Amino acid sequence: MLKPILLVEDNPHDLELTLIALSKSQLANEVVIARDGAEALDYLHRRGEHKERAVGNPAVVLLDLKLPKVDGLEVLREIRHTDALKSIPVCMLTSSKEEQDVVRSYELGVNAYVVKPVDFTEFLRAISDLGMFWAVLNEPPPGSRRYIKPK
Amino acid sequence: MTQATPANLDLSRCADEPIRTPGSIQPHGFMLTLSHALVVQQASANLEAWVGMPAREALGLPLAGVIGEAAATRLEPEFAAGRIGSRPTYLGIVTTGNGEHFDVLAHTWDGLLIVECEGVNRGYAADFRHLYPLIGDFLLNVNGSASIIELSELAARHVRAVTGFGRVLVYRFDTGGHGQVLAESKENGYESYLGQHFPASDVPAQARALYALSPIRLIQDANYTAAPLVPELNPVSGKRNDLSFAALRSVSPVHLQYMRNMGTLASMSVSLIVKGELWGLISCHNAGPCPVQVEKRTACEQLGQILALCIESREDATELQFRLEVRRIMVEMLGHLTKGADFLENMSGVFPDLLRFGRAGGVAIVVDDRVLTYGDTPDEPAIRDLVAWLAVQGYSDVFHTDHLKGVYPAADGMVRNASGLLALPISRIHKHYLLWFRPEVVQTIEWAGNPRGKQASANDPTQLTPRLSFDAWRETIHGRSLPWHVAEIELTIEFRSALLGIALERAEQMAELAEELGRANKELEAFSYSVSHDLRAPLRHIVGFSDLLIESAGSEDLERRQRFLKNIKDSARLAGKLVDDLLSFSQMGRAALRPAKVDMNDLVGACIDKLGIEIGQRNVDWHIERLPTIWADPAFLHLAVLNLLSNAVKFTGGRDPAVITITSEDKDGGYVFHIADNGAGFNMEYVHKLFGVFQRLHRMEDFQGTGIGLANVRRIVERHNGRVWANSVLGEGATFSFSIPKHPLS
DSSP: OOOOEEEEOOOHHHHHHHHHHHHHTTOOSOEEEESSHHHHHHHHHTOGGGTTSOSOOOSEEEEOSSOSSSOHHHHHHHHHTOTTTTTSOEEEEESOOOHHHHHHHHHTTOSEEEEOOSSHHHHHHHHHHHHHIIIIISOOOTTSOOOOOOO | OOOOOGGGOOGGGGGGOOOSOOSEEOSSEEEEEEOTTOBEEEEETTHHHHHSOOHHHHTTSBHHHHHOHHHHHHHHHHHHTTOOOSSOEEEEEEEOTTSOEEEEEEEEETTEEEEEEEEESOSSOOOOTTHHHHHHHHHHHHHHOOSHHHHHHHHHHHHHHHHOOSEEEEEEEOTTSOEEEEEEEEOTTSOOOTTOEEOGGGSOHHHHHHHHHSOEEEESOTTOOOEEEESSBOTTTSSBOOOTTOTTBOOOHHHHHHHHHHTOSEEEEEEEEETTEEEEEEEEEESSOOOOOHHHHHHHHHHHHHHHHHHHHHHHHHHHHHHHHHHHHHHHHHHHHTTSSOHHHHHHHTHHHHHHHTTOSEEEEEETTEEEEEESOOOHHHHHHHHHHHHHHTOOSOEEESOHHHHOGGGGGGTTTOSEEEEEEOOSSSOEEEEEEEOOOOEEEEEESOGGGGSOOSSOTTSOOOOOOOSEEEEEEOSOOOOOOHHHHHHHHHHHHHHHHHHHHHHHHHHHHHHHHHHHHHHHHHHHHHHHTTTHHHHHHHHHHHHHHHHGGGOOOHHHHHHHHHHHHHHHHHHHHHHHHHHHHHHHHHSOOOOEEEEHHHHHHHHHHHTHHHHTTOOEEEEEOOOOEEEEOHHHHHHHHHHHHHHHHHHTTTOSSEEEEEEEEEETTEEEEEEEEOSOOOOGGGGGGTTSTTOOSSOTTTSOOOSOHHHHHHHHHHHTTOEEEEEEETTTEEEEEEEEESSTTO
8 A cells, every 4th residue: 555645735726737747757646635734734643534544644745835724834843743743754845935935944854845846847847756756766764665666 | 684795796606696686675765565464574774764764663563554544545455456466566656654755566476565665756646648659659650660670779769758868779689698789769978889799798697587577677876775675584485585576676786886887877678578588678778867757667668568579570570581482492492303313413403592592602412422512612522521520420410500610620721611501411321411501701799898808807806897898899700601590490401301202202203113114024025925926826827737738739638628728817817916916015005094084884885886796696684883984094994894895705605695794883992893794714723824915714716815805904904003803713704803093193
């Protein structure tokens, strides 16, 4: 059973574009979608709507910075401050190139910070690379399984 | 001992003379002291000379036994009526058993009835009738005479006319107690003292105190031989009688010597009491002895009172005029001072006014190490030294002197332009001063005799020598400026308060400005952030979906391509709206408010009309209370209310009917408006983000929006000094409230 990718994205257009990109990269992982920070935390903590989901952390969290209710940085902080969650790789996926956002993210222990390229081809490649790296190449923390690309 | 002789008087005791309790009287009348039962307790030793009965024999007798039945019968009803107070009352004339006529004055003091009988050579009572035309004439002239000096001259002429004295002076005491002759009326042959000064030692403090109590004193003949009271002590008090108010009271032998030295054998003084203080004297001299009978003394006393009243009103008027003028200058200065931002620049802008304010020759402003001067001032290093000295003295209030050299020896070199100094510290922490300099005014004082001539001679230090010469003696005084007026000092302190007020106000303005700048900065940051984030997103989407559209050119999936096209259109529209909203948001911060009366009923009505398109066919129940008329910028407020109502309409999208209620209340000096809906509401956990720029609590596809609307509302309300807040139960509705003060911009 492959670990899912948790995609936290509020903007429907961004969501659609990201999903298209992920599907093009032919990753077999399930993509779980959260539409705001609060929902992402509900998923991670297995509460609210996600109370019944199977135990286990996602392979990676792709996290938008600007989110309704609880923003990306707050989600990141909570992940890093929760024992059961803090080893999850988190990748910021955002429009913001603002230095303060990058600095704050790394301070909070983000694993990668990716600025969404305006050019769609580049965007495709970025998403594909991201998925490939975190879900396939990267050695996950002990206890998780590495994805092996089906032949 | 009833009277010391000049030969054994000690100078040091001069001011300790028992002037209230001399134990004797002048001999132009006799004195009896009576018990309540009108039994003679004491008699003056000259009784025998007046009524033919030795004083000792009178003791213990009823009054009639001394002055005769007729005279006693005449006086007793007066005594019995209890009309005799603590100041002498004229009881009329009596003729004693031996046929002598006496004016009788009586007062009670020290537990005794003190009866004074002055010998007169008429058999009828003193006639006061001529007193009225005299006073009337004086009053008539008072209105025409403007100055105190003119009034004093008039009084001197009248007093001389009434009394027949050879010379009448009006003089006033200065703050040092020296007397200056303001006015004079004299016969030919009398030396003039006009303009001259009498040293304070001429009238010792205790004499001055007595003048303040007892308004008139007559010495008919300086060569008199005093008549002691027999017995010496008041049997009621066991002490010497206090004769402070007795008309016949004997005076100090020193004074008699003084008179003889001055060449006057008769003198009379009338006190001028202004505001309860001894302001000056009407002083009358005559070369030879000169009796002044009771009615004339009364006339002079009344004249003195009227003169004092006139002086008081003239001084009040002058003082008021002076204060008004100084205040006018101060207010004018303050008007200029509130204009600019830089204190030093402001102050130096009003230099000429500062000069006039302090009637000064030069002004300096010292702010730490900076020294700005105007007019004739000492040089900068000297001013710096002076300020250092002032700081060490620790004057926290105004420091002033008209004789700087006297307290600050280093001022020796700046006597010319800085004999007078008024220094105003304008900070308790820093060495900041405002300094006014007054130039030296060389003064020539003409003394009536050498003021130091009253000193005992070195050869015989125990002998009192009242000064012998009253020839004009000129003294030149250096190193002094015009003295500082009390009003100038008081207003200087007031000026400082006003300056501090201005400084405080400025600090407040700066703080406010800093706060505003901080807020503007924050908003600007958010603005640029959004340009990089929110505005980039729709552009990226347009590019992305366009690429996808091109890529899928050959595809048969029409529905997919349609959606891409719709996404492109939506993104473009959103980008446009973002730009519009951002623009209006940034304008909101800049444009000046133009407050006017706003009828909130009309305003809400207009907003609802505008929302017609958004509402479309939806069923919205509006519940609008009667709303007040407020004072606000109509255009801005319209935008705020429109935003809130549009939100209410937007977030009740799923309700049928949508219920939107608008209410208001009058609270804490302002109006509070509430807009409640039964819509989606929001989680109170995130309420703190609600009014931030580009904060959204809902998904884009659920409720459209740019995240700027509520930030705009907050900005508008806060610019009216109001407050905005919200409450909600998720899924049940939200209430947005804002307050606008009744005087939003004061």
